[in-house]
Amino acid sequence: MNDAVHGWEEAYLMLELKNITKVVGADTHIHPTNLVLERGSLNVLLGPTLSGKTSLMRLMAGLDKPTSGSITFDGKDVTGVRVQDRSVAMVYQQFINYPAMTVYENIASPMRISGKDAATIDREVRKAAELMKLTPYLQRTPLNLSGGQQQRTALARAIVKNASLVLLDEPLANLDYKLREELREELPKLFAAAGSIFVYATTEPGEALLLGGSTATMHQGRISQFGSTIAVYRKPSDIVTAKTFADPPLNTIELVKSGNAFERDGITILPVPAHLAGIRDGSYTVAFHPHHLSLVRPHETAAALKARIIISEIAGSESFMHVDCAGSRWVMLEHGIHDIEPDTAIELFVDTRHLMVFSADGQAVRGA
Amino acid sequence: MEKTWNNKAWFMVLPVLVLVAFSAVIPLMTVVNYSVQDTFGNNEFFWAGTDWFIQVLQSDRFWDALQRNLLFSAIILAIEIPLGILIALNMPKQGLGVPFCLVFMSLPLLIPWNVVGTIWQVFGRVDIGLLGYTLDAIGVPYNYVNNVFDAWVTLIVMDIWHWTSLVVLLCYAGLVSIPDAYYQAAKIDGASRWAVFRYIQLPKMKRVLLIAFLLRFMDSFMIYTEPFVVTGGGPGNATTFLSIDLVKTAIGQFDLGPAAALSIIYFLIILLLSWIFYTVMTNSDAQS
Amino acid sequence: MARINLDHIRHAYGPNPKKPSDYSLKEVHHEWNDGGAYALLGPSGCGKTTLLNIISGLLQPSEGKILFDGKDVTNLSTQERNIAQVFQFPVIYDTMTVYDNLAFPLRNRHVPETEVDRRVTEILEMIGLSDRAKKKAQGLTADQKQKISLGRGLVRSDVSAILFDEPLTVIDPHMKWVLRSQLKRLHKQFGFTMVYVTHDQTEALTFADKVVVMYDGEIVQIGTPAELFEKPKHTFVGYFIGSPGMNVLPATIDGSSVHLGGETLSLSFAPKIGAGAKTELGIRPEFIRLGREGMPVTISKVEDIGRQKIVRASFADRPIAIVVHEDGEIPAEPKITFDPNAINIYADSWRVGGEA
Incomplete structure (x- = not known):
């Protein structure tokens, strides 16, 4: 490791992206971005495919050089430092292991390169294998493992490297649903134990919420918001963030606030709830999550609306009903099984306590 | 996805650049040097300007040889590319036949040019060659030494025998990279064998075909050893291609100036044609 | 078609x-x-x-x-x-x-x-x-x-x-x-x-x-x-369907009553179980009510996933998952009750019904 970056693993760690951009040819992959990530933190990059998650990770890793701006690690400028000279581990969507080595040797490989002694290697490999439930498979080669086990091997290798920065690019995307669920539960434990900076890219809002930590929502090469995961989910700063962070998709409707009513063409659609009473009259995009739409009145202040069923989907304990309501297409998430035929007219309720409103420029507007 | 940036890479490439400089650029410069000067030996040189170039371009000998070259390459490409595709399509994709076919296909490629020439020279002789003797026995008149047509046929058959394998191997590599799902989808879509070829196999082979086409063009355009060994450029000048003509000029007549000019023209023609083929073929790719 | x-x-x-x-x-x-x-x-x-x-x-x-x-x-x-x-x-x-x-x-x-x-x-x-x-x-x-x-x-x-x-x-x-x-x-x-x-x-x-x-x-x-x-x-179906999957707890069945650790529940039916079968009780996280009444649990972790919370707890020395509504509160001395209609009984991993 060269002198300029020596001492990364010591003391207080912080990764700071200052005004970085990435332009490739005529395409801007990353617009000017500022981000500070702290030691021991878990940071989720949430956004759809091609929103810039991978581009940003490659800049963090040093696989790509930013077009402008700088990256500092623990106060030292590392913008031009190559990935080999940084303390970085990366796990990809594809299961990447050395096919000819056993699981044991795969996990041991980063420590062999850094020249650790055999006893330390053995101890660390066994510890990581135990954590990742790989102990019975240590002598197998990766191709004789299931996808889940292969990805566990890749994760174990990233852990033992003890890197300052661990980048996980949709690591669970190629795994079965149930395996994802299991690994999602185990990953935060790993993060808590390691003390490195973790960055985790995903397209799924549910995954971000399960992992917790902090989330940066990404959209078209920009970070739209960064903060504690649950806070970003509950209080998105703009409509882009709210939409990125909604699964099922966010329900929206364009309405005009006039006094204590949200209207369209002079007809009251929704009452203005207490938490929004202070906002100015005018045009807004009103939004709420599908589980705040209900077939039964959830609360005395809930607003009743007429709607038409487009299609009902049953998902075990709950039902998703796609509805046409007040000219908008919404999704309603209701507990229990409601297999309502298409084109049925129904009455539904909006839990107005959870309404979010956004101004014409997409910024969130909060009441008093 | 972009490539990893790494300045060290240039140092790695440096030895190759030096080697290329010594093996190609410096000799080429020497040739350029010769092409604009006149010499009568004794290391005495006189400035000749573009005289040699004009002389070469005005000579019938040059244009005749160039025509032969173009005709030869056209015939070679017209036969070897479709034939290569056809063979590749019919090669087994899995099982024991695969290694067998691959080795069998590679065999001609392993034989040096002059040996190929010698093999065919002997093979085609009426007195002792199996081919020549057999044809003669069944009453087909065949003599590549005297008959222009027979000489050309011999050279073309020889080249096909030697090089179609290259096209086959390249196409085969393209074909095996097509995921099974494409063939399954085509079956389900009710596609005919021709439609599968036209809409799945051909598009997926496009890149390797471009490479095969360029390689075969450049190689066939520069053909030297085989005609030199088999026909020696004859009968008459019937198989005197640019390369043979060049050697005759340079070594046979020791006209270094015209020979140098001819080499440069020859080189530029190959460069130009390769560039045209490449641009046309990649452009049609970009439009789609 | x-x-x-x-x-x-x-x-x-x-x-x-x-x-x-x-x-x-x-x-x-x-x-x-x-x-x-x-x-x-x-x-x-x-x-x-x-x-x-x-x-x-x-x-x-x-x-x-x-x-x-x-x-x-x-x-x-x-x-x-x-x-x-x-x-x-x-x-x-x-x-x-x-x-x-x-x-x-x-x-x-x-x-x-x-x-x-x-x-x-x-x-x-x-x-x-x-x-x-x-x-x-x-x-x-x-x-x-x-x-x-x-x-x-x-x-x-x-x-x-x-x-x-x-x-x-x-x-x-x-x-x-x-x-x-x-x-x-x-x-x-x-x-x-x-x-x-x-x-x-x-x-x-x-x-x-x-x-x-x-x-x-x-x-x-x-x-x-x-x-x-x-x-x-x-x-397996209980585990595979649902997120989190069904809680499956080892249980002993005695007529129409079920013993789970130190707790006893009564069923509305008496499952017919062969001798020597491994018996378990299955209950979905959605059908466990977390409140001040019922059987005591020790909460280890609460995952707030937005529209609901997943409570990870230990019940009768077994890990158990409970789903709580977005606005649902988590009491200081948490206790749970099972929705009696949502209890399934398994013998050697296969569900057994009963004559209700």
Whole structure:
């Protein structure tokens, strides 16, 4: 490791992206971005495919050089430092292991390169294998493992490297649903134990919420918001963030606030709830999550609306009903099984306590 | 996805650049040097300007040889590319036949040019060659030494025998990279064998075909050893291609100036044609 | 559209299968209704893709017959079976336009061009690619390409069945919602027989009328989404369906009472259990109420996932998951009660009913 970056693993760690951009040819992959990530933190990059998650990770890793701006690690400028000279581990969507080595040797490989002694290697490999439930498979080669086990091997290798920065690019995307669920539960434990900076890219809002930590929502090469995961989910700063962070998709409707009513063409659609009473009259995009739409009145202040069923989907304990309501297409998430035929007219309720409103420029507007 | 940036890479490439400089650029410069000067030996040189170039371009000998070259390459490409595709399509994709076919296909490629020439020279002789003797026995008149047509046929058959394998191997590599799902989808879509070829196999082979086409063009355009060994450029000048003509000029007549000019023209023609083929073929790719 | 009969089908990839473990697909014997929407759900390697390929004709079963509308099609090719299939990764004809891609299956079957145009225009509208009809398919994004694959599957009106092999793998979450509901609506509208393979329970449950849960080459349960959720026949189904899965706790059964650690619950029925069977109680996290009354638990972690909270706790020395509503509170001395109607009893992992 060269002198300029020596001492990364010591003391207080912080990764700071200052005004970085990435332009490739005529395409801007990353617009000017500022981000500070702290030691021991878990940071989720949430956004759809091609929103810039991978581009940003490659800049963090040093696989790509930013077009402008700088990256500092623990106060030292590392913008031009190559990935080999940084303390970085990366796990990809594809299961990447050395096919000819056993699981044991795969996990041991980063420590062999850094020249650790055999006893330390053995101890660390066994510890990581135990954590990742790989102990019975240590002598197998990766191709004789299931996808889940292969990805566990890749994760174990990233852990033992003890890197300052661990980048996980949709690591669970190629795994079965149930395996994802299991690994999602185990990953935060790993993060808590390691003390490195973790960055985790995903397209799924549910995954971000399960992992917790902090989330940066990404959209078209920009970070739209960064903060504690649950806070970003509950209080998105703009409509882009709210939409990125909604699964099922966010329900929206364009309405005009006039006094204590949200209207369209002079007809009251929704009452203005207490938490929004202070906002100015005018045009807004009103939004709420599908589980705040209900077939039964959830609360005395809930607003009743007429709607038409487009299609009902049953998902075990709950039902998703796609509805046409007040000219908008919404999704309603209701507990229990409601297999309502298409084109049925129904009455539904909006839990107005959870309404979010956004101004014409997409910024969130909060009441008093 | 972009490539990893790494300045060290240039140092790695440096030895190759030096080697290329010594093996190609410096000799080429020497040739350029010769092409604009006149010499009568004794290391005495006189400035000749573009005289040699004009002389070469005005000579019938040059244009005749160039025509032969173009005709030869056209015939070679017209036969070897479709034939290569056809063979590749019919090669087994899995099982024991695969290694067998691959080795069998590679065999001609392993034989040096002059040996190929010698093999065919002997093979085609009426007195002792199996081919020549057999044809003669069944009453087909065949003599590549005297008959222009027979000489050309011999050279073309020889080249096909030697090089179609290259096209086959390249196409085969393209074909095996097509995921099974494409063939399954085509079956389900009710596609005919021709439609599968036209809409799945051909598009997926496009890149390797471009490479095969360029390689075969450049190689066939520069053909030297085989005609030199088999026909020696004859009968008459019937198989005197640019390369043979060049050697005759340079070594046979020791006209270094015209020979140098001819080499440069020859080189530029190959460069130009390769560039045209490449641009046309990649452009049609970009439009789609 | 057709009724599909799977008549004693078994499949082994190796030659000369003898032991049951030699079979990747153990015996399947079922009748699937004309116009039904079926999902094959299970983890990788459970045999769901093998079964799908047997139905499509890409694979010949080692044993058994397959019938479409009573006609034996076991030895017929994929083309002759007249089915449509959508694969996991987009399969598009690069050099054709989007329009020609969709028209391809029709033109191959010599459908008149006016009919081709009508169908293709309709499908383009549905998959939202009308404005790209004349563009080459090559430059499209992965989800647009997959929409074309889906479109090619739906464009023929005369198919016996449409098969889907994890078609939404490469699609972003938001687009999944749109495509899924469109497929479902199409099914309601046109009554295609559809078979959908997936490992994603949400996709399977929302798509299908009947979900076929597979595990280790076997069909464990075929049921409506509600049946699978409320009455999982096997603990595997309980675990696999639901997120988090069903809590399965070791229990001793004594008549109609259940002993869990130090706690005793009474059931509304007396399960019939053979001697020596391993008995367990299954209860879904959604049917456990967390409050101030009931059996004590120790909470280890609360995961706030937005619209609900998942409480991880320890009950009778066993980990247990409890789902609490978004606005639900978590008491200081937490206690739980089970919804008595949602309790399932398992003997050797299979559900036992009782004479209620």
